[in-house]
Amino acid sequence: MTDVVLSESLAAARTRLADALNAAGRPIDAARLLAVSKTKPATMIREAWHLGQREFGENYVQEALDKQAELADLDPIVWHFIGPLQSNKTREVAEHFAWVHSVDREKIARRLNDQRPGALDPLDICLQVNISDEPSKSGVSLEALPTLAEAVQAMPRLHLRGLMAIPAPVEGLDAQRAPFARLREALEGLRERLPEAPLDTLSMGMSGDLEAAVLEGATLIRLGTAIFGERTARE
Template identity: 55%
Template sequence: MQTIAERLNSARKGIDQAANSAHRPPNSVKLLAVSKTKPVSDIIEAYEAGQRMFGENYVQEGVEKVQELSNLDNIEWHMIGPIQSNKTKVVAEHFDWVQSVDREKIARRLNEQRPESLPPLNVCIQVNVDDEDSKSGVSLSELASLVEFVSSQERLCLRGLMAIPKANPDDEQQRQTLSKLKELFDHYHTSLSNFDTLSVGMSSDMVEAIHHGSTMVRVGTAIFGKRDYPNR
């Protein structure tokens, strides 16, 4: 069985190969290791193998890990799951990034509750690019309004867009979805400072996402192995 370090190395090689085939510069795509449901010991193993960016989906679990691993230098924590309004305070106090902002109420609360002692909270707006009822994310028609609001918040730094495209699309649908995301990203990237992140692509669609401009891919199972899904 491969170690976490070996799996990380394989993931990085896959990213580099995809970037190279898309004629993109080395290191133009970051790897976010999604550690939800996995033990702290796995995160430490990945950290010791050079990984610094970790993504968590569940607020309580994520906060506990942030606290337990607070002694690790340069570790960067991303909240990538849905956030209820009663959980914004602990998220604002503990995470470096929130990639799942999808409405003004959540953005306002994160801004108000981000401690002054910390730098502004890095934020990505989650876009429901395929208009799926089962997924979180702002609709395309409401995106511009939310971009404007988040940009106006002093304790937030709008870094880009995040999306979870439809699972198992046909090739044409996948290209259309990823092209639309790239178009949206390019539009705001040219007009907003610090807007540098397009977080899209997981193990199954990573290569195509990188070919369509993704700057950050989110990989979990391929690094940490199959997950358990507790009731939360």
């Protein structure tokens, strides 16, 4: 993808988000784009950064660390870890990311808390919810969510910000809105349960369901292909 195409695709993504916010009657700054850069080279991230994009989402720890080292001169840049997180990778994530969207059990949260360097700000956390109850998908159940949220809120090196979900794909705006509405309602319930927590984040919505997510209150929209083009296979 050339510079010109990247500039056009990023502009188109921003316009699409702005249009969705306007249609939902929400302020233009109520949601922002998270550019999902997994499998994409650091050169493309650098181009996007020079076009004004500051937040990037990565799924694979070692790939992300290599990019971070190559792009260390870019400031500010905010790295979000959005993929499944294994116990043997928590230290690298705790040390090198600002956000983690995929916390779905207390063991992982505890390791991130204990391994977050004291010189860094607390790690911003979204709890991943299996909102469509898919057996093959990661995420805490809605029933277990309050207990996990209370545990994370009590950890001093973590900053509980909100919820993330990847619903099962469905067709039609109303059908797409339904799981996002459940996630929004879950966040509203946590706000009542944990009034001291800054629960301001709903990480939901991708290329195929952006409009539905915005209608239900998304604050972070994860776009990859729509910005960077088709993903390449990892070696």
